Amino acid sequence: MGKGLLPPGGGDDDNIEPVDLKKALEERYLAYALSTIMHRALPDVRDGLKPVHRRIMHAMRLLRLNPDQGFAKCARIVGEVMGKFHPHGDQSIYDALVRLAQDFSMRYPLVDGQGNFGNIDGDNAAAMRYTEARMTEVATGLLEGITEDAVDFRPTYNEEDEEPAVLPGAFPNLLANGSSGIAVGMATSIPPHNAAELCDAALHLIDHRDASVADLMQFVQGPDFPTGGIVIDSRASILEAYESGRGGFRVRARWHQEDQGRGTWVIVVTEIPYGVQKARLIEKIAEHLIARKLPLLEDIRDESAEDIRIVLVPKSRTVDAGLLMESLFKLSELESRFSLNMNVLSRGKVPNVLSLKAVLVEWLEHRREVLLRRSRHRLGEIERRLEILAGYLIAYLNIDEVIRIIREEDEPKQVMMARWDLSDVQAEAILNMRLRALRKLEEFEIRKEFDGLSAEKKQIEELLGSEAKQWKTIGWQIQKVRRDFGPEDNKELGPRRTTFAEAPEHDLADIAQAMIEKEPVTVVVSQKGWLRALKGHLSDYSQLAFKEGDALKTAFHAQTTDKILIFTTGGKFYTIGADRLPGGRGHGEPVRIIVDMENDQDIVTAFVHEPKRKLLLASHQGNGFVVPEDDVVANTRKGRQVMNVKAPDEARFCFAIEGDHVAIIGENRKMLVFALTEIPEMTRGKGVRLQRYKDGGVLDIKCFTMAEGLSWRDSADRTFTRPQAELTEWIGNRAAAGRMVPKGFPRTGRFG
Template sequence: MSSDVPDPDAPADRVKHVRIEDEMEQSYIDYAMSVIAGRALPDVRDGLKPVHRRILYAMHEMGVSSNTAHRKSSSIVGETMGDYHPHGDSAIYDTLVRMAQDFSMRYPLVDGQGNFGSMDGDPAAAMRYTEARMAPIAEELLADIEKDTVNFSSNYDDRLQEPDVLPAKVPSLLLNGSSGIAVGMSTNIPPHNLGELVDATTHLIQNPDATVEDLMEHVKGPDFPTGGNIVGRDAIYSAYATGRGRLRVRAEYEVDREEGRIVISELPYQENKARVVERIADDVNEGKIEGISDLRDESDRNGVRVVVELKRGANVDVVENRLLDHHLESTFGVINLSLVDGQPKVLSLKETLQHYVDHRREVVRRRSEHDLQEAEDRAHILEGRLKALENVEDVVELIRNSEDRDAARAGLHDHFDFSEEQAAHIVRMQLGSLTSMEAAEIEEEYEDVQDTIDYLESVLASAEKLDSVIVDELQEMKDEYDDDRRTSIIEDEGQVTHEDLIPEEDCVVVITEDDYIKRMTVGDFEPQNRGGKGIIGADPKEGDRVSKVFRANSHDYLLCFTNQGQVYRLKTYEIPEMSRTARGKSAINLIDLDAEEELTAVVSTDDFDDDECITMVTHQGYVKRTCCDQFENILSTGIRAAKLEDGDELVDVDVTDGTGDLVIATEQGMTIRFDESEVSEMGRSARGVHGIKLQDDDRVAAMVATTDADPRSLLTVTKNGYGKRTRLSEYRPQSRYGQGLIDIKTDERNGRACTAKAVTEDDDLVIMSERGQIMRIRSGDISQVGRNTMGVTIMELEDGDAVASVTVVPADGGDAAEATDAADTDEQ
C-alpha cells in the first residue's frame, strides 16, 4: 500500500477514549453552569440577568434614553437579539415587557407606550405595536459606563463588546428583586423601597460591623409594587439573616359592616386579579363560601377595587376569614440566590449590600482614575496653550513660515519644547483663540482642571473619601427617586386555620339509613307547640329514611360510633352545612364506613376527664365501660370500640364517671336502673356484661346516665309520636340483669319506644321523623306523669311516617356536645 494512502485499520489520531458517565457528567455540569451564569441568575453587583443587561445596553447604544422619543419594541428586540442576545425574540420581548410593568417591577426600567399587559393576566400587544424607551432610573444603572468603570467582553460573534456588569448607581438586585429557575436551583428575591435600601447601604458603609438587625432598622421588609401587607416580622428576619424565608403576603381590604361589603384595594404580589375574582366566584357557586350575594371588579387605571357584597345576616367574620384562607393571602418564598464572582450563592441582607458596596467602590475608583487621566490630559493641553500664548508672536511666526502642518508640529516641538499632543493642538488652534479673553478663559479652565485633579487624587488616596462619594451619590438617588412604602407590615395574629373560618354555634346533625349526613343550625327551627307536624328538616331520597338526629357544637370533636362497634373521630364543622330541604352528603366522604355499617351514636371528646369512661349498650342488652384515654388516637379508618355477638348492634353511648346509675330503656317500654359500678371497666375489644334481661322480641332502645340527686325526668318517646316525662327518682335501683319495670305502654296507638332522654322542663327537644319532618318543642310542654302510662301526643305524623330520633337542646346552653342518638328505626 502506498505511504500516501491512510491505513483504514489504523487508529485515528484524535480519538479519545473516555467513560460515558464521565463525559455525561462533565457535559451536564457545563450545561448547568451555562444556564446558571448565562441566563437564569442575576449578578449580585447590578442585580440583572444577562438578558436585562443586554436590553438596556442595546437601548443605550441606540440612543433610546428617557428624554428621546419612544422606539418600536420590535426595533429594540431586533438590536438586542442581533448584537448581544441570540436566544429568540420572544424571550427578549417578554423581558422587555416585564421591565415596563409597574405591577411587576417596583421601579420599572422601561417606559412603555401601548399595551404592556395587566394584572388580569392579559398579554402585551405584539412587539410591532408597542413602543419603549429607557426609564430615568435605568439610565442610573448605565451611568459612567463609558468611563472604564466595568469590564467588557466580546459578544457572541466577536463583532462587538458588551459589559459584563453595569455600574449601577442603585442596589438594583434588592430594588426590583428577581426570579428565575436554573438547573437544580432557583432564585426568588422580593423588591424593596429605594429610600430604605439607600439608608441601609449608607449605614453599612459607615458601620462595617453592622448586623442584620441593625440594617433592618432601615429596611423594614420587602416593598411590593402591588402593595398589600406582610404578616409578621419573624419571617422577614429569617429571610434577611439566612437568605431564605417564607413571607405571608395579605391583600389590603376594608370591611364595611354597615353596608355589608368587603372592598379589596390591593392584592398580594404576582397574583392574577381576574383569576382571584374567578376563584372567589367559583367557591361561591360551589357553596364553599356562603354569605356572598354579589362580586364586582371595579378596578380601573387608578388601582384595584374588587367589591364583595354580603347577604343580609351573613357572618362577616366567617366570609372574611374564608377569603383570607383561600384567596387574599399567599406565600412568597424568598431565596436570595445570585451570582458572586460567577458562582451561585445564597446571601443574607448584609452580604448582598456588602457585595454591592464593593462593586460601587470599584466603579467609583475606576471612574476616578479615568476622570483623573482625562483631567491630566486636559491640563497638559491647557499648559501648552498657556505657553503658546506667552510666546504668541514667535509661535505664529513659526507656524506661518512652516511648509506644512507636520513641519509646524515638529518646529513647535523642537523650538519651544512642546509635547507631541501640545504641538498638534496648537497647530489646530484658530486665530480667534489668541485673544486676551480666550487667554483668561484658558487660565480659569486650567485652575478648574487643577482643582479637579487635586480632588480626584484625594478620592483615590483616601478610602473614606471614596466612600463619601458613594454615600453622596446614593443620597442623590434617594432625593430623585424615593417614594412612600407601598407594602405594610402587620403583626402576625396566628395562621388562619380552617376552624377559624367556622362560627361556633349549636348545630343539628341529621343522618339517614343510607348514611346521608348534613348539619343545620339549631336557630333554623323555631319552637312549636306540642302535637304539631313540624317543618321539613330533610328530604331523603326514595327508599331512604332518617335514622337519627343529634345536637353538637360546630367546633366539637365527635366520636362517631357505628352499629358494628367501630368508632371514628370527626369535627362537627367537617359535616357539610346544608339547607332544611337538602338531602345531605354521603357519610362515606367523611368516614370510611363499610357497606352494612351505620352511625348509631355520637359523643363529644371536648370535656373528657381522666377518670371518665365511654359506656356503651347494645340491642341485645350488653353493657360495657371503657376508659376514655383508649379513644385518644383514632385512625382515619376507625378503631374497634366493642366486640359484638352475631346479630347484635351497638345502639347507644354515653360518658360516665362510675359514680352514678345507668337507666336502660327497651323498645317494649321496659326500663332497668342499676349502679354503674356493677359494670367493670373493660378494654375496647371486650363484649361487655348483661345489663337487662330482655323479653322475646324486645331489644334495647336507649341508655341514660343519672345520679340519686338528679332532678331531671326521663323522657320516653314512641314510634307513633307519643311520649311522657317521669321523674328519674321513680325508677328504683335494682341489680343488673333484671327484667326491669314498665315505663310506657307500647300498644297499637303508641307503637314501640324509640328513645329515652334525661331532660329538664326548660330544655328544648328537636324531634325528627323518618320522612324528614322536624319540630322543636319545650320539654315542659310534655306532661310529667308516672310510670306505666300512655303518654300524650308530641308530634303529629302522617300515615306511614314514624319518629326517627330525638335530641335535647339544654336550656342553659351547656355542653353543646351532649349528643346521643336515638333508636334504631327498623319497623317491627
C-alpha cells in the same frame, strides 16, 4: 447506503470516536446548567439585573433614549438588542422589555412606555410595532458612569461588539425591584423594597460596618410591593427571613367596608397581592360562589378603572365582614404567599443565598469599585489634558518662533520637540491648533483651565488615597438617590405602598362554618357501613332503599355545617364534615372510602358532634369510661383511638350521658344499678369494669336520673317505670354481679 449518509472517512471505523455517555452527559448538562444560572435566570447582586435586562438597558443607551429625549419604537429596541447582544427570540426580549415598563410589576420601572403595555388583569401588551419606549430616571441611575470605564466590557456573542458585564448601578436595584427566576437546581425569588429605606440602611452600614440584620431592619421594614397590600407576618419571622435569605411573606388584599345607606354595606377591595392577575382572581371567587363555597357572599363586581375597585356584596347586612373576608382569604388569592429566596450571583460569578446585610454590603463594595475606576479614568483624562495645556502654554510664550518653524521647516514637529523638549502629543496638539486660537485672550483661558484641572487632580488623588473620603463620596451619592426617589421629593414613587399588620384573630371553626352553606340534611348509615346525606329533614325512614342484604343502621337530622362523629368496634372515632358526605342519590359510599377504617371493624354508631357533651363508652366485656366529646374529634382520615380494646373484646356502646345513675344488663340477664360518679373520666384508655360476669358480656346499658326512676319499653311499645324504692335490690357498687332483671322486663333483655 447513500453516499451522503456515510460518516467521514467513507464508512470505515477509523473516524468514529467512542465517547463515554455518562461523562458526555455530565459535561454537557453541567455546561447547560451553568449557562442557565449565569446567563439567564439569576440576577447579579451588584446591579440586580439578568443579562437580558442589562442588554436592553445598554441598547437603549446606545439609541440615546434618555428620559428627556423622544420615544423609539419597541421593535427598533428589540431589533437592536437581538442583533447585537442577545441571540434569542424577539418575543422573549419584548416580554422582558414590557415587564420593565409595567408599574404593577416593577416598583421602580426602568422603562417609560408609551402605548398598551398590558394591565393587571393579565392582558398582554400590544405588538412591539405599536408601542414605544425610552428610559426612566432609574435606568439612567443604573447606567451612570458607564462611559467612564466604571465597569468591564466583554465581547458580544459574535465578537463584533462589546457589552457591559455589569452596570455601574447607582440605584439599589436588586432589592428595590426584586427578581424571580428558575435556573437548574436553584431558583431565586426577591420581593421589591422601598428605595428610600434601602438607601437609609446602606448609609447606616457605611457608618457601622458591623451592624446586624436586626439593626438594618430599623430602616428596611420589609417588602414594598408595587401593588400595595398588607403583609401579615410577625416582625420575628420577617427578621429570620432576612437573616437567612430564605423565608416568605403572607400578603393580603387591602379592603374596607363601605356604607350603602339604610344599614346595608359592601366590602371594597382596593389593593390586591403582588403578582396576582385581577381577572383571574375574580373568576376564581365567582367559581367558588357558584359552587356554593362562600355562603356569606351574595355577589362580586369589578368596578375598577385606573385604580382597583372590587366590590363584594354580602348575603345580608347581619354578616360579619371580618369573617366573610377570612373565608375569602382562605379560598382565594386575596391572600397569597410571596417566597423569599435571595439566591443571586455574588460578585457576578458565584450563585449564593445572601442575607439582607450581605446584599447591601456587596452593592456598596461595587459602588466603591465603580467610584475608584471612574476616578482613575478621570485622572487619566486630566493628565492627558494637562499635558496638552502645558504644550499650548509653551507655544503661546514662543508664538512667533512656532509660526516661523511651521512655515520654514520641512519637519516642524521634530524641530519643535527638540527645541522645547515637547512630547509627541504636545507637538501634535500645537500643529492642530486653529489660527483663531492665537488670540491674546486664549493664554489666559488656558492658564485658568490648567489651574482648575490641577486642583481637581489633587482632589482625586486625595480621594484615591483615603478610604474614608471614598465612603463619604459614596454616602453623598446614595443621599442623592434617596432625595430623588424618597417620599419627600418623589410623591409618585417615593411613599411606601405596602403596610404591616397582624392578621385579626378569628375562631377557626367560625371560618370553616363561613365557608359552608347551612342546609338541613338527613344522614343515613347502613348496617354494612354505607353513608349518605339526603337533603332536608326526613321523618319517614321506611322508604329508604339499600343494597341487597343491607338495611338501615341509624339515621338522624343534621346541618351541612355539622361534624358527624363515627365510633367503630375498634374503639376509634372518625370525624366527617356533613358537607362532605355523598349525596342522597344511590346508596352513598362505603365509610372506608371516606376515612381510613380497618376492614375488620364495623360502625357502632354515628351522631352529630355537640361540643361540651360527655359520652359513655363501653366494651362487650364490660369495661367502660366517660370521655368529653371535644376530646374525640379527629382531624385526619386516620381517626383517633379513644377506647383500647383487644380481641376478642370490642367496643359496643357509645351514648351521651344524661342523668346521675347507670343501669347495666349482662347477657346473663342480671341487672346492676350504680352511681355515674363511679365511672372515671378519661381521654383515652381501656376503662374500668362496669359489671362482673363469669362468661358472656354486656347486653344493654342506660343512663337515667334516679329521682325520675328507671323506665323501659316492652315489645308492645308500653313504657314501664320503676321508682327508686323498687330498685333497691339492684342498686350496688360498680363491678358487682347484679341480680336477675325485675319481673315484667322485656324478654330481649334490652331497655327498648
